[in-house]
Amino acid sequence: QTVPDAAKERGYLLLPELHEMLPAERDAMTAFMGKVQAAAVTSEKTYDKPLKVALMFPSLETSDAWARLNLSIRARMEEMGVPFEIVEYMVKPDEHDRQGAQVEQILASDFDYVVIGPTEYQVQKSNIARLSAEVPTLVMNVVNPFVDLLGTANQPITHVGFDHTIGAEELCRWTIAETGGEGKIALLRYIPGLIDSQRSDHFAKCVEDNSNLQIVDHFEANGDRELSFSGANALLSRHPDIKMLHAASTAIALGALAAATERGVLDDVIINGWGGGADELKSIMDGGLKVTAFRVNDDWGTAVAEAIRAHAEGQPVPVVLAATIKALDYRLTPEQITTETDYAFRYSGKLDR
Amino acid sequence: MTPATDNMSSADERRAALLGETGWRATMPPLLGPTQVPLAAPIAMLAIIAVGMALAAPNFFAVGNLRAIALDASLIMLLGIGMTAVITARGIDLSIGAILTLSSVAFAAALKDFGLPLWVSIFVGLTVGALCGLFNGLLITRLRMPDFIVTLSSELVFRGLALVYAGGGVFFGFPEVITFLGRGRVMGVPMPLIIALTLVVVAHCIFAYHRVGMRLHAVGGNPTAAKRLGISVTGYRVGVYVFMGIIAAIGGIILTGRLDAVVASGAVTILLNTVAAVIVGGTHLFGGRGSIIGTLLGAWLLATITNAVVMLGFEAFWQHVAAGAVILITIALYSRRNTRAEE
Amino acid sequence: MTPATDNMSSADERRAALLGETGWRATMPPLLGPTQVPLAAPIAMLAIIAVGMALAAPNFFAVGNLRAIALDASLIMLLGIGMTAVITARGIDLSIGAILTLSSVAFAAALKDFGLPLWVSIFVGLTVGALCGLFNGLLITRLRMPDFIVTLSSELVFRGLALVYAGGGVFFGFPEVITFLGRGRVMGVPMPLIIALTLVVVAHCIFAYHRVGMRLHAVGGNPTAAKRLGISVTGYRVGVYVFMGIIAAIGGIILTGRLDAVVASGAVTILLNTVAAVIVGGTHLFGGRGSIIGTLLGAWLLATITNAVVMLGFEAFWQHVAAGAVILITIALYSRRNTRAEE
Amino acid sequence: MSVVLSGIAKSYGAVKAIEDIDLTVEAGEVVGVLGDNGAGKSTLMKILAGATAPDAGTIMVDGETYNFANSSAARDAGIAMLYQDLALCDDMSVVHNIFLGREITNRFGFLRYGAMRKRAQEIVNSFSVRPFDVRTPSGHLSGGQRQVSALARTTAFGSRYIILDEPTSALSPSARDEVLAIVRDLADQGIGIIMVSHDLGHVRKVCDRVAILHLGRMAGIRNMAETSQDEIISLIVQGHA
């Protein structure tokens, strides 16, 4: 198999590139996700002791997705009858080094599995590799295997998450259709790094390549609500004729939405959500946000649980497990949305009020 | 007239002159209160920015944009009132973001999870804010721990508690009263600005012309002296933290109204903006000298900067650099003045 | 013997006694340097945690876990050396995260984008760190701006510059020398710990037993006095910021080695940990009293806490709460002692 | 009407600052407290003013026993003190400093600044040869001007007992004489005064009695009229006559 040059340069593979390279992987993933989407099957295996799992979060503060992940992993494990014990590790998004120390700590204990949400993918590469060599390791929230780890002892058993580039493309497609491909867009960016690049830059490139839409401004919102509010306001002042403010996270969307609402320009400006938490969906129904890149959230946690179980029971696990992400917009009826959320939040339930 | 009598009488004349002054100049307390605070720097900076923006980005003066700045400024200003009191009393509160968050979560939980009436829920929110402040204040005074480190740690504690309760979840859909407080307008003026300015006026009167304000300055300026003069230094120090807690809770409710949502994360940058606004406004970082009016100006300046760097089309990352530079320049102006006065 | 001579001779005897003392007790400088710093609190807390963990989570003492703590502690300790100097000189540097980041970006850029040799690149990184410190120091001393606000703003400026150059991108794949510094071991001991401890010993000797350390304490304790005695207060104050800048740059290189990567977005929270470690270690927040040994203990304590709350199985959100609480308790112990000694 | 100290003791760590001190001050008399540097004078005064808690001993004011928790308790009992370090807030004006803790306000607590300024200027005028504007921040004053401000504060509010810790040490000769006259005047109005001083001349001028501390103990109490300079000096230096 030949690794595309672009991927070599980048250091990691995009999901389509991986599936191009290894078509079997695509089928394996589809099959596995089928299992994830179906009801739990009780385990036959008798475990002599609970599986000890380390769950490494890169901060739980940025949206409810991580909290839902946590809940759905636990719930699915229970449903499957796999005994487990979870130890949570948390760092702030900028504490790259502390996550390194946590890896050290995990390597010193006797975990059966490690699920790591890297603070920044490339930065934690060496830690992921070290973990993988000693403990079965799942990488979450990134679906882009490192080229040079593929097929080595340092490769994690799987990557579980959402493909943010697919989310960006879904939003891009929707935006072009909605706007007719004409107009100005400004970006409110997330914390600088891979996730922001996959969400913001990918979206920007996609709309500019495929339409006459123009990206006219960026604001460095750092994923912060209040900052997004100020930034969105300033962008709206600078570009009174703007068509869309692209928000790269839920918190940013909330801030931008508040700015547009307060100015009374909600009908003139498109603001998107990113992630599709219940708050974003409610806002869509209320006529606030127009669209969101909706993550079928509990598939993510379920996939983590299923992958652990499969590995523990000696079955193969695909290199990447990407859960569905799709654009949901204001045209949907409340019933349709409820259908989506009933499924997507089947384990994590009602976190919002 | 011999030189002797000349000299004696000149001292006597001086006595009489010093004493004899009447009229409003002699009976009016100094405008800014018991201590002198230089306000020229933030005013100058605001003027410079205003002129600059008028030339470079006329949209800056659009009503909508001014209102946007006002909204930003009003939150900073509001929190700045509390922070000015804390810093003047020789303290600092680094936990305001977490207090704001925890009290909004408490408010939202009371309203939504426990179904309490709106006014009761607001009371719950304010009480939680006050209790957080009390916690800080008691640790600082009773156990004599440094403010800096107490509030640094209690930020972790309060935010942790907010997250424990709310999880990653979001509360949304609040009554109209609340959203009106956060984003409503009265005759075109945003509600948060009305609230903040009202509090600024009240706070300034107390700060500058009331016994409480005067004693507060003394508590920060020379705690030993204040204590010897029978002022309850401990009481004042605890008091400012409780006051700060309540103010942060009010800020939390306004923010809830603005976003029509409560999240347990967030409200991080607000701390830096608030402290920067207070210091830019001339309040002395080591206590004893402070000005609410200065904080008003400082808040306006900080809100303007964030807006202006975007309006001027700075690229994303240069926005940071520009904002930092403007703060530095303002304080530099101020510090020069200050130095000249003190030498 | 009359009472008179008794009394006189008792004063004389006292003189003789005070003077006559010889042996090492009289000639050894006080262990912790020119000022007294209480270390019992962090030591007690470390002991309590060690005993508690031995009972609750025996894995805590696994070599790997201790190494994890050591890795965490060594970075805090390293930065803490610089911060102890800054705080002892009555300053504070809130921009260390940004200096660390900017200097690592400079180092990485020199190495990877400009293809300079490794040693030259390291020199570039250290120089950038020193220049950042110089920038802070000059603003603070020449323009007499408050440290707090200067470094708060320069944090924005430095981080902005790092982001302008690097964007959200990551530099990776560094030479082995660098990764060895960050994650290598010598006889099982992690390199960062060796580097940090070496610097601690050197810094302590200078801080406590050298003319420079003594004068540094004076600059922080009573700047007016120090100036009158011919000590270059400005020089020392600029000096500590430059020193802090260089230390931050060293930290940046070690971090680069540990992660084998450089990002412009990191190292924000490291500031809080560093300041907390310094204060937990007994250094006086308002200058004049400091201890490198205290900082060593403080760093160790902070790293241990973060480790222990996980080992004890606290849920993620409670980890915040627990960490905050332990810092508070430690400082409370320390402050009690301190108060008793001062009353 | 008197203040009675009995059995007062106070240690700082290993240092016994004062031990077993008995002292009585009647209303209307001036008692000088003398002693070598470090003899414990300031410590004793701080205890009487409620600024420091004694390790042992009792304080009786006008027949009632007190256990001052802080200096405002002492002030409420009628005892005011001028501290050796003056205790001024340097950023605040002399007006504010003088009235701090006893502000003139309207009934809502708002300051009546004009009244305070006028009164403060009157008091300061009455002390000083070169009068200064009471609106000046006290940080801008000369050493003696600072002492005048602090003294003004101590004497302004009609306490029944006043403690002065070296009230004249930074004053010019003429200002000194004025201060000493004021002290005598206050005593004649029935106020009991304790004055710590190192200047025997001043003590001789205004004091009715002197108490001499030596190494933290009471070396002797003498009526001014019945003692000599030599006796006092030998009490100060040797602890006995």
Next chain:
Amino acid sequence: MSVVLSGIAKSYGAVKAIEDIDLTVEAGEVVGVLGDNGAGKSTLMKILAGATAPDAGTIMVDGETYNFANSSAARDAGIAMLYQDLALCDDMSVVHNIFLGREITNRFGFLRYGAMRKRAQEIVNSFSVRPFDVRTPSGHLSGGQRQVSALARTTAFGSRYIILDEPTSALSPSARDEVLAIVRDLADQGIGIIMVSHDLGHVRKVCDRVAILHLGRMAGIRNMAETSQDEIISLIVQGHA
């Protein structure tokens, strides 16, 4: 060998602290500087010690004209000063305070603590009736002990001119006499001394000449032997005899 001040002036904002001051101090003589509170004595002394820059005027030391940028420049020119506020670091021990800026070190700059302690204790012993341990942090000392420490520092390093701003104001009578004896002694060793004081008795005891400031101007300079107490007082109070 002399210090010559001529035409010195200094204002603080609108306040003319001193104006047009001429003064000469010869090696080996003690010149007293007298004046009312706020007359400008401390300001003049700070200018001579390099702590404050004058607005006008020149300073000549031993024939060379100086323009002191800071107090270490003045110290290098041979002028040391004891400040009215003592300038001690309260957290540091007396040893450290005395040697601050002139530490005894080995050739790598490391402190020779034992030697410093011994020397510091000797100096302090030589001043004080109730000697104290020089390892004590100066924040724990009594007012007089603090003054002894500061004085010890000023006299310890052999400057050719020493300025003392009220060196005796907080000292007990016996300590005062010792200090005055030391002052006289230093002068006899050829050191020029300027002593600010409010105590005419002390000035009379040790000074060869007195300079009297009045409202910031030089009211007169007199030889001690040729003037009277009355003349001095009227110069202080009225600015002329």
